[in-house]
Amino acid sequence: MNEIHVGLIGWGSAAATFHAPLIRATTGLRLAAVATRSPEHVVPLVHATCGPQVRVTSPEALIGDATLDLVVVATPNDSHFPLAAAALAAGRHVVVDKPFALDFAQARALAAHAAAAGRQLCVFHNRRWDGDFLTLQRVLHEGVLGRAVEFVSHFDRFRPQVRSRWRERPGAGTGLWFDLGPHLLDQALRLFGWPSSIVLDRAVQREGASTDDWFSCRLLWRNGPHAGLRARLQAGMLVARPGPRFELHGRAGSMTVEGLDPQEDALKRGEDPAAPGWGHDSRERAWIWRADGARVPVLLQAGDYPRFYAGVRDALRGLLPLPVALDDALAVQRLLDEGVHSAEGRCDVALDFLA
Structure with missing residues (x-):
């Protein structure tokens, strides 16, 4: 071809x-x-x-x-x-x-x-090529933080006005869980694999909103190399002062990342993804916090959406x-479904292996 x-x-x-x-x-x-x-x-x-x-x-x-x-x-x-x-x-x-x-x-x-x-x-699933996520993935693989015990992933915005678009109207597949949930779930699966359980809480917070505009998802790993690990994935549309994008805590230290990967904003500005330096982020927004209290800046890898x-x-x-294996995409969809079941039943949903 x-x-x-x-x-x-x-x-x-x-x-x-x-x-x-x-x-x-x-x-x-x-x-x-x-x-x-x-x-x-x-x-x-x-x-x-x-x-x-x-x-x-x-x-x-x-x-x-x-x-x-x-x-x-x-x-x-x-x-x-x-x-x-x-x-x-x-x-x-x-x-x-x-x-x-x-x-x-x-x-x-x-x-x-x-x-x-x-x-x-x-x-x-383009967010697996965010530069901050690629950096976090590398740090986890290198074992700098020791065994991971908690992962927190936020994707927050401040958009108090409900916009007239299909994503914010009632209907199948609308709302923030189906919009940003796939990004956060795919990243968690890339880091830690298939979890043992999921709990999802969804809410409608903005005046005039008719579908979920906030969610908090908790994942737990009971077995395997990440046994005991807990993750919280959260997104909201009424967060005027966002906290860390990522927090990863391990037995030897922590890593935090502030702010968002710059590639989406660059695309919105019409910048060319093929141009030299694409995805480079010179801002100091990632740190490793060592057990002795020292804070060490982490140089972020360049983001790479063109890789998809x-x-x-x-x-x-x-x-x-393929850059996103079909089994990976099926796993994200299964977790989206089980999250909905959890929110509707207000319960913890145990997860068997993906079938």
């Missing part, structure tokens, strides 16, 4: 901010078409951003376009399953924005469709595995 022709379904924030620039920055990929339900309104935006050579069409026409090798689904969550299933049935490889689907049954069905069609299927589509390209060429 030489140049891989890509069709992108959707032109909302996920497609325009993340997928389109990252696809265009990846050598060997060509963004050939964009699809929306209102193509006539989107044509000027797409052409201004991506160039006049990019076709703008409907989702059905894009999926049926045999010149495309890869279809990227970056649409509202309730459309992920039907669009991805149709693209796989049409013989396309598929990338789906997070969350994978509305529930584990849909996600597992898509995996089965991909296997039957002999096509590649991958989920866009470079990995997809190499997987389609048969050179490397």
